[in-house]
Amino acid sequence: MSSQAAPKTCKVITAETIAKKLLLEVKETLAKIQETGSSAPTLVAFLANEDPAAIKYAEWSKKTCEENGFNFELRIVDKDLLEEDIMKANEDDAVDGIIVYYPIFPKNPTHDKYVQETVDLSKDVEGLRHSYLHNMYHNIRFLDAPENKKKSILPCTPLAVVKILEHLQIYNPILAYGNRLFGKTITVINRSEVNGRPLAALLANDGATVYSVDITGVQLFTRGQGIKKPRHQVEEKEGWGLEQCLPLSDVIIGGVPAESYKVPTELIRDGAVCINFSSFKNFDGDAVKEKASIYVPSVGKVTIAILLRNLVRLVANRPSKETLDKSTIQARTEAFADD
Ligand SMILES: NC(=O)C1=CN([C@@H]2O[C@H](COP(=O)(O)OP(=O)(O)OC[C@H]3O[C@@H](n4cnc5c(N)ncnc54)[C@H](O)[C@@H]3O)[C@@H](O)[C@H]2O)C=CC1
Ligand SMILES: Nc1nc(=O)c2c([nH]1)NC[C@@H]1CN(c3ccc(C(=O)N[C@@H](CCC(=O)O)C(=O)O)cc3)C=[N+]21
Known part of the structure; x- marks a missing residue:
């Protein structure tokens, strides 16, 4: 008679369960901060390398964005034109967040750092700009102390x-x-x-x-x-x-x-x-x-859920329009009260 193996005590937790919970929160937050009738936030992704992991990541991000009511636009660009293209996206009001896949210049990491600094602070969905990194290393949660209305962005x-x-x-x-x-x-x-x-x-x-x-x-x-x-x-x-x-x-x-x-x-x-x-x-x-x-x-999967969470946070951090009433600003502040 074959003896039965002892049941495994290790619990395997998949990212999917956790991602689903986060995506629900993201949807709720977006609904709270958006004025009625405003369009879905748009994330623009720049691919300037041939890294298969980056290509996969872009595909998964697109899928998750679209399933959750966000727009995702992949722009495949030449390394030498990347800076110009990022600058155009910085200026474009239809773009809410920007992600650039790294590494682009693997033999010259300084150049990748330079590209990171080209992304506008208000659109840096990965929090790779120096002010965000400085806040993270220094354990500072807000961009605008002492008002403390704008949450800092953390890497995904x-x-x-x-x-x-x-x-x-x-x-x-x-x-x-x-x-x-x-x-x-x-x-x-x-x-x-x-x-x-x-x-x-x-x-x-x-x-x-x-x-x-x-x-x-x-x-x-x-x-x-x-x-x-x-x-x-x-x-x-x-x-x-x-x-x-x-x-x-x-x-x-x-x-x-x-x-x-x-x-x-x-x-x-x-x-x-x-x-x-x-x-x-x-x-x-x-x-x-x-x-x-x-x-x-x-x-x-959790990384991508955080990407969308950061995108919503960038929208919430934007300077308030005249049309924005006090209760909306209050909702934006409270929406991220937990961290
Ligand atoms: N699941 C996710 O959300 C994400 C996953 N990744 C994946 O994570 C991995 C790491 O990505 P990066 O940090 O960007 O790579 P990277 O190549 O920039 O850094 C890897 C680091 O690991 C170190 N390393 C290599 N062999 C080691 C060893 N035997 N012991 C200790 N350290 C060692 C390297 O020296 C280097 O500092 C990749 O497989 C990447 O595709 C990256 C971003 C997001
Ligand atoms: N600016 C920038 N930010 C990044 O975060 C970034 C980047 N550039 N360049 C490329 C790497 C690679 N990367 C991965 C993301 C998710 C999985 C991933 O989802 N992996 C699957 C497992 C593998 C599979 O299912 O095939 C998972 O964790 O479920 C892997 C790799 C992000 N990257």
Whole structure:
């Protein structure tokens, strides 16, 4: 007689469930802030590279936009004409948000930074302009202190991971807002400027002890002992690697862009939460389920939901027209009161 395998205790949570919840909120917020009769917001996407991941991302974004009543327009452009084309979109009142797929000049990251700065602040749906990044690293939530009417924009993938951790109740609602990851240890494998480093900073700003791992080594991001500091600080962990970080981690986040890369399952703490944001599967799917309490195999759908959430926020942040009455402004402020 064959013995039955023990039931798996690991819960696999798909991005879809979380994305659906966020998209509902986005629709409600849009309805609250829009004047009756105003047209659907338009997102313009610039594709100036041949990256298959960017092409896929554009296709999924188009689908999600259209399913949720937003307009999405893909503009395939020449690298050399990109700056001009972005400037035209900046001026065009029919364009509410702009996304540019990176990398465009992989051998010259400075040039990609320059392109990022070309997008108008009021249309930067990914929050990649320096003022948004500065606010994020400095734990500043508003663009217009002290009025505090205009919410800052956070980059989509890092914010998607934060929203997933909130959904999984890793954020502890008993603690004060802004401190809800106090006591949690998190490893983020990837320290790129668009994903891993902002993610480590956001998590540490919310109170976590974060090990940020890249091929150059490990850095520790924290708000200091007792999270007394207002924003995170960074220290090098000389000689550290995954061997030291993973056994200490309540949450492990993988973002390594390589098919062959796998997080060593034997180092994962029993009951850890494992989340993968890479286009490749960073966890050995079968083995990780023997160790993890929760496994989130991909986050892309949540990233796109955040893209739309950011687009609605850009609309809400726009200077009020004369026709806009006080109650609309109040609704715009309250619509994003939770973060
Ligand atoms: N699901 C989503 O929403 C999104 C997924 N992605 C995917 O995430 C992945 C990463 O994207 P980017 O950060 O833009 O890539 P990137 O190439 O800019 O950065 C990857 C980083 O990982 C580091 N790395 C490589 N091998 C490593 C290793 N063995 N251990 C530790 N660090 C290592 C690199 O040194 C680099 O800093 C890609 O697969 C990309 O397609 C990107 C954006 C959104
Ligand atoms: N300015 C800019 N912002 C980006 O966010 C950006 C970019 N440029 N350039 C290209 C990369 C790539 N990227 C992905 C987004 C979603 C999935 C994704 O949704 N993956 C699926 C899994 C794979 C599948 O279903 O085939 C998922 O997570 O469900 C992957 C990759 C965003 N990128």
